[in-house]
Amino acid sequence: MSALISALAWVPQGRSQRHPAKYQLDEKELARVSALARVELEDAKEAFEKAGGEDGKGIVMAEDEEDGKIDDEGWESDEDSNASKSGGEDEDAMAVDEAPKPAAAGPADPNDLSAYNLDTYDEEESKGAATGVFSNIKGLTYYRNAEDDPFITLKENDDDLEREDLEVLPTDNLLITAKTEDDLSQLEIHVYDETEENLYVHHDLMLPAFPLCLEWLDFPPNNGSSENDNSGSATAGPSKTHGSYIAVGTFDPEIEIWSLDTVDGLYPDALLGRPDVSSQHVPVPLGTGKKKKKLVKARTANPHHHVDAVLSLSWNTQHRSLLASASADETVKLWDLSRPSTEPAVRSFDLHRDKVQAVEWNKSDPTVLLTGSYDRTVRTWDTRSPGTGVGALVGSDVEAVRWDPFDSHAFYVSLESGLILNYDMRKLSSSSALLSSSTSSSTTTQAKFTLAAHEGAASSLDVSPHVRGCLATGGTDKMVKLWNINENEDTTGKREVSLVTSRDLGVGRVFSLSFSPDTPLTLAAAGSKAKLQVWDLASNAGARKAFGARLRKAGRELREAKEAGQGLIGVQSDGEDSEDDMEE
Template identity: 60%
Template sequence: MSSLISCASWVRRGASARHPAKYVLDDQELERVSALARIELEDARVELERAHKAANQMGKGAEGEEADDIAEGEDDEEGWVDEEDEPMDEDGQAAPQSTKKKPEGDLSEYNLDDYDEDEEHETGPFSTIKGLTYYRDNNDDPYITLKEDDEDDEREELEVLPTDNLLVTAKTEDEVSQLEIYVYDESSENLYVHHDLMLPNFPLCLEWLDFPPGSAPPSATVHNDEMETDENIPPPRFGNYIAVGTLDPEIEIWSLDVVEGMYPDMVLGRPDKTAAHVPTPLGTGKKKRKKTKHRTITSAHHVDAVLALSWNRTHRNLLASASADRTVKLWDLSRGTPGGDDNSGGEAIRSFDKIHKDKVQAVQWNEKEPTVLLTGSYDRTVRVFDSRAPDAGVGAAVGGADVEAVRWDPWDAHGFYVTLENGLVLNFDARTLPTSLDSPAPARFTLQAHDGAASSIDVNPHFRGCIVTGGTDKMVKVWNITDEELEGSKRNVSMVTSRDLGVGKVFSTAWSPDDPLTLAAAGSKAKLQIWDVAANFGARKAFGAKLAQAGRELREKTNGGVVGIVDDDEGDNSGGEGE
């Protein structure tokens, strides 16, 4: 598997803990991890039992001389002796006393023959940890060489300032998958890796959320921009977490404020019940087709890879997921205690099984209508439906190509974008979509954005009429959309600038949550690049008036506007200027 970054996600300034905590495997964490690990170890235990039974049954079906040989072999196995070598002394046999001087190099006094004769002790994945000596003060522990002064230096190195952004990337390199967490200091244009977290399988999607898994749901609800609160209920809790979807059917949720983490804070889905790792071939006998059957769908959890995630920023305890099992599921992050016996938040609260007929590639909540979901599928359709009444949803056929990504327009409650495998970008109005997919719905405009697949898209959250797209043609393009439809004409869409940022095929593009013209891009070369589009004269000219109207300041940047991490064997990786 080649090295690549499959997706990237921003973390707004001030959301991260200033001093991230070090992972501590104490008794409470040991109990939590053991409870979660038992789920995975159960499959291994069953397989070992099956292998043991199969081994015991070997030879029972033999006939004639072959069966006799097997039986004799079992009886005589204990008496096997290598005739060429001398028999070994039995354990416990006293060695004869000798007055002769021991030859040089004689190690008999160390009793190495009994080296492996240990007392019986508890076994298990963490059995050796509990026997370690604990020191309340690290200065008293002779094995800790990192003392107070060094700890202060390390604490300073791990510090995340309130003016820093975090960027989380899902990276796979040399068949090893991990989350790499970067710190980006906009004032000094500095980008560096802060820490990383290991993943069990190839990551496909990321979603940042500030709701601590397993905590109580927020007490405040929003209706028509008015906040209704109950003084007797504590205020909602916040945090800094990342949800990860992989080729496995489970969803892992990690805290970004803990370094050197060994296990996620919560796992959505039950690996001991999905049986997703066991392939089901079509046909019987010798002629087997390579294609596999669809796994049996269940309402409690996914049974195939998780392709997309979307966190509900209004109802903060809700997470939506789209999967290759053709379903969309809703998860309540407040259910269960992480690592507890109450399913560990392992079951979905809703499952939408009849929305699409093929893999569901994309899903997103509508920020203006927080109960409405937008989905896109390999069945070449997009659907818009209320999660409370999915059967009353509407949809659109998007033509002869699979859906790559979908995005609601934050400046238009009913508008959304769809990118396709053939490089097209479509814009729809949800109010004009039909309830039937028999005939394609007309798009408000169609844009041929890329020569290859238009693999990613993001809508600028700071001012109206600005989107960025990325494609497998290795280009990142910024587009300006004017609102001329108010005068009865179609929208005017024009490309402002494009650039090859040196990330290879572009798999992820995302606008910064804090800087109006700063975006992040990543792709098939396993590189992350930050691009401040304001460094381009055409961008300043096209968006200057819009930024001023939105009350945002336009600042020019040095270094061509591109910030990245330069490899030792490379020079400038800033990429070349395009149109």
């Protein structure tokens, strides 16, 4: 069975609505959906009715029967069809005991009891009489619903029970995973309770295409309506300035933004791109015969929207309405979420010559972007003057990039070759020098330090926002590794780097990992086995020894984890094996 988790994202504590709202599908929501998707309202209605009916109850198929017709409500509509062929009586009428026939004409014998069949009374067969312990109790009443039982005075309220089940406490984190199983993709929203060491699926959202990246943001997108209000989400409104949303990049060129405060949503709150321009989204085959499937015409880049898969997303925490996206169409685009989502991107940059795999804003300098590409280069540049940026040749395809949260000029790069590189942007050459260099050149830019982290590709990395010099990496060798980067530099200007611990978390090939935004030394990882694991690194003695002093210096408390679970918290398995398990 093919199943995997391609990306994950944390939601900080207290940012989610405590009681999520239910999605409501009405005429106003249909109008909003048609405007976002740029389709006619009638087409949207037809699509929703095919999916399950406008009222959410589904469509009842009408069928003809020999004795009558059943309408959409499931009742027989022909008045004459219920009549029996003989006498016009209803064959399905309730059967009742007939009254005894009157005796023959003449005086009745008062001592005649033959009508009551007393001689054969004990020989009558039981017709479904109750058996068991209470078979001798007559008049015992059974109620199918507790609400109908007059002796039950404490009634259960289903709405209150559902409200309690969906409650998200201020101390809970949400963990969002992009999961694909049997060609069906969805977002799974997990609740992680750190105090109880509990992780479970809260609800899920269906996706139309394979997801590649996730990015959490708290800025409510403008969905294009006059009031900036989504009737499907009761949390949206013209005066709302914060919320909890997840942006999703998929193999489709559009970017979907979903509200995490709405349960059972059918359509995203915003859609960035042009789904109606389908001609530019579909590859055009070239050649004939066998080569026709192999040769594909390149898609022409568009400055207003992407025309290929969206590989990475980054939300600007300072200029909260800005979202950056990197795509396989070799461009990086900026989106203004305060504008209607039907409008094009505000800026488009084509600084790379191959797929742009990763993008991230600099939190210390909110106008600077860091990008990494399959053209084997990384670039840092100011969005106001992108031509004056700097970059580095890394010698291999870029998998992921991260800024150092404790050094605004330093960043990390993970490569397909398994290496982790650290650079100082102040010591890099200009972008114009990179453009004149060949991507096939064996010459690479000297890094501050290099880690041979993994045997396969170093597919993911993250830097702790709480502990200085704490780096986590994951690779296709199925290992997750924790690194200690010493703050002090040696005589050559390089830092001492040591491996703290490494572990196979059972997630298969690691595709994504991320530190918790609230709890120190808590790491989430997911990969090719479609499993999500939360690793409390405080359970590891080496991690406590390496980072305990830095945590105390930063005023944070290091809580030792319970040794019973070895620091791993995961969702209970459903017993299904992934493709990796079968291969092993």
